[in-house]
Amino acid sequence: MDHAKGLAGIVVDETKISSTKNEKLTYAGYSVEEIAKAHASFEEVVFLLWYTRLPSEDELREFRRDLVSKMVLPAETIRLLLYIAKEPQHPMSILRTTTSLLGTTNDVDHDEPPKILAKMLTAIAAIIRIRDDEPFLDVDPELGVADNFLYMMTGKKPNAELSQMFNTVMILHADHEFNASTFTARVVASTMSDYYSCLTAAVCALKGPLHGGANERVFEMLNEIMSQDEDPIDFIKNEIGRGRKIMGFGHRIYKHGDPRAYILKDIAEKLAEETDNMDYYNIQQQLADYMLEKDHLHPNVDYYTALIYHCLGLEKETFTLVFAACRTSGWLAHVMEQRREKTLIRPNSEYVGPTNRSYLEDTAVKEAR
Ligand code: COA
Numbered sequence: 001m002d003h004a005k006g007l008a009g010i011v012v013d014e015t016k017i018s019s020t021k022n023e024k025l026t027y028a029g030y031s032v033e034e035i036a037k038a039h040a041s042f043e044e045v046v047f048l049l050w051y052t053r054l055p056s057e058d059e060l061r062e063f064r065r066d067l068v069s070k071m072v073l074p075a076e077t078i079r080l081l082l083y084i085a086k087e088p089q090h091p092m093s094i095l096r097t098t099t100s101l102l103g104t105t106n107d108v109d110h111d112e113p114p115k116i117l118a119k120m121l122t123a124i125a126a127i128i129r130i131r132d133d134e135p136f137l138d139v140d141p142e143l144g145v146a147d148n149f150l151y152m153m154t155g156k157k158p159n160a161e162l163s164q165m166f167n168t169v170m171i172l173h174a175d176h177e178f179n180a181s182t183f184t185a186r187v188v189a190s191t192m193s194d195y196y197s198c199l200t201a202a203v204c205a206l207k208g209p210l211h212g213g214a215n216e217r218v219f220e221m222l223n224e225i226m227s228q229d230e231d232p233i234d235f236i237k238n239e240i241g242r243g244r245k246i247m248g249f250g251h252r253i254y255k256h257g258d259p260r261a262y263i264l265k266d267i268a269e270k271l272a273e274e275t276d277n278m279d280y281y282n283i284q285q286q287l288a289d290y291m292l293e294k295d296h297l298h299p300n301v302d303y304y305t306a307l308i309y310h311c312l313g314l315e316k317e318t319f320t321l322v323f324a325a326c327r328t329s330g331w332l333a334h335v336m337e338q339r340r341e342k343t344l345i346r347p348n349s350e351y352v353g354p355t356n357r358s359y360l361e362d363t364a365v366k367e368a369r
Contacts, residue, residue: 013178092212
């Protein structure tokens with residue numbers, strides 16, 4: 001039987017949400033580069049992913065108002081969050097429990113995507129604030145969704161330039177067709193389970209270092225190079241020599257460069273300049289040049305976001321939480337699409353273990369011993 005390891009190259013279903021065909025990322029037919037360059041807002045892109053069309057001005061205003069108004073958490077969630085967010089586990093483990101918790105303290109049978117996305121963003125911001133020993137911040141109805149999320153995480157209201165950059169960062173992470181966490185969410189959705197269960201499963205998949213967890217590892221690597229005052233290229237050679245993968249490089253789909261990474265690189269450079277973090281950026285440049293020349297490996301979406309999140313003042317352990325916040329919009333789009341299909345995802349496997357064994361004969365042997 002023919003089979004593809006890791007489902008590589010296998011088309012498992014149709015989707016109208018996003019595509020990476022020919023290594024070009026499009027959302028409902030629009031190039032992500034164009035969307036980012038035109039400075040679309042995050043909520044405009046969420047609308048596009050959910051309804052596969054752009055909103056009118058009135059629709060967008062109402063969509064934004066609705067999402068922002070829902071960025072509050074029930075008192076019970078906050079009470080429990082104050083307890084679990086302080087646990088010593090990795091913040092992504094805290095988010096896994098929190099996502100499940102949202103499905104317990106909210107109306108799991110009737111909650112709709114706008115409410116669920118809004119609560120996820122607020123919960124993620126709250127986890128970060130609680131862990132930083134900072135007071136929990138209320139949503140500001142005057143700000144958009146991305147600005148509010150940034151404000152509620154960092155305590156600072158962004159200026160126009162930062163707002164634009166952060167909206168772009170969120171947009172670039174919003175969706176990516178059948179990536180591992182989205183596919184996980186779709187598998188759960190295909191059983192007609194509830195939204196919160198789908199998102200909890202997706203968070204578990206995103207946590208891994210081969211997926212969303214790579215951004216944290218990128219920053220660890222940069223710190224290691226800086227703290228040991230090591231030549232970046234020697235460091236990389238050493239790692240590769242030990243058979244290790246270099247985090248933030250390579251991609252299952254993009255073999256000629258991740259279109260998101262080019263845009264994120266510019267944002268990382270700007271923020272690094274403004275926040276006196278050019279040392280990190282310069283090391284990243286050296287590593288990227290070497291990886292390209294040596295292995296034709298390009299930076300992926302996680303490579304420059306590591307530096308962007310650092311420049312925003314976030315701890316490295318929380319980087320993947322921000323990824324999860326952005327990707328929740330795409331997960332929800334896919335869960336909705338999958339639920340409309342009403343088809344259970346249940347593939348087959350090729351069995352390669354022993355065959356024709358006899359339980360009776362084998363247990364008789366044991367008895368005879
Ligand atoms: N560092 C070093 N070598 C890498 C590499 C990396 N980051 N990514 C891929 N390679 C090499 C592999 O070792 C393999 O070499 P081989 O053919 O000699 O065995 C080859 O490139 C193909 O890689 P493979 O892992 O089979 O490709 P994939 O499509 O299954 O993997 C990733 C894609 C993302 C899992 C992989 O590139 C990776 O692990 N990257 C690091 C983690 C990361 O940044 N994840 C975030 C993704 S957005």
